[in-house]
Amino acid sequence: MHAELVALADQVAARLRNKALRATCIGIKIRQHDFRTVTRQLTLAPATQDSATIGRAARQLLDEWLSHEPRARLRLLGVSASALDTEVQPDLFAHVDAVPQRKLDATLDAIRGKFGTASVTRASSLSRRRQG
Numbered sequence: 001m002h003a004e005l006v007a008l009a010d011q012v013a014a015r016l017r018n019k020a021l022r023a024t025c026i027g028i029k030i031r032q033h034d035f036r037t038v039t040r041q042l043t044l045a046p047a048t049q050d051s052a053t054i055g056r057a058a059r060q061l062l063d064e065w066l067s068h069e070p071r072a073r074l075r076l077l078g079v080s081a082s083a084l085d086t087e088v089q090p091d092l093f094a095h096v097d098a099v100p101q102r103k104l105d106a107t108l109d110a111i112r113g114k115f116g117t118a119s120v121t122r123a124s125s126l127s128r129r130r131q132g
Contacts (some may be wrong), residue, residue, distance in 0.1 A: 024047075027082060
């Protein structure tokens with residue numbers, strides 16, 4: 001479930017980067033086996049389009065919900081971004097370690113743009129049985 005969540009977060013981040021947008025609010029949508037739907041949101045500061053940051057926020061929301069519903073059976077899982085803003089000049093000193101992540105995101109976007117969305121994936125979005 002977490003692997004799928006990371007893949008969904010990566011897709012959301014790629015769409016944000018493609019449109020030169022950043023999101024301040026990350027949300028997840030969970031539909032249970034009986035069609036009850038739950039949404040959870042988390043506000044981020046500063047706004048982001050970073051795959052890893054969006055994935056961490058989505059995972060935090062899911063883990064928090066699962067702590068209250070440990071045996072839940074899901075039929076749908078989704079990741080969303082809202083409170084969108086155009087890309088702004090990043091703070092030069094705030095996230096020095098984010099530069100390699102931005103380069104990785106840009107490279108993955110370029111590969112997917114040329115060869116298709118299924119051409120490359122992050123290892124974190126692979127299920128455990130596929131990683132072994």
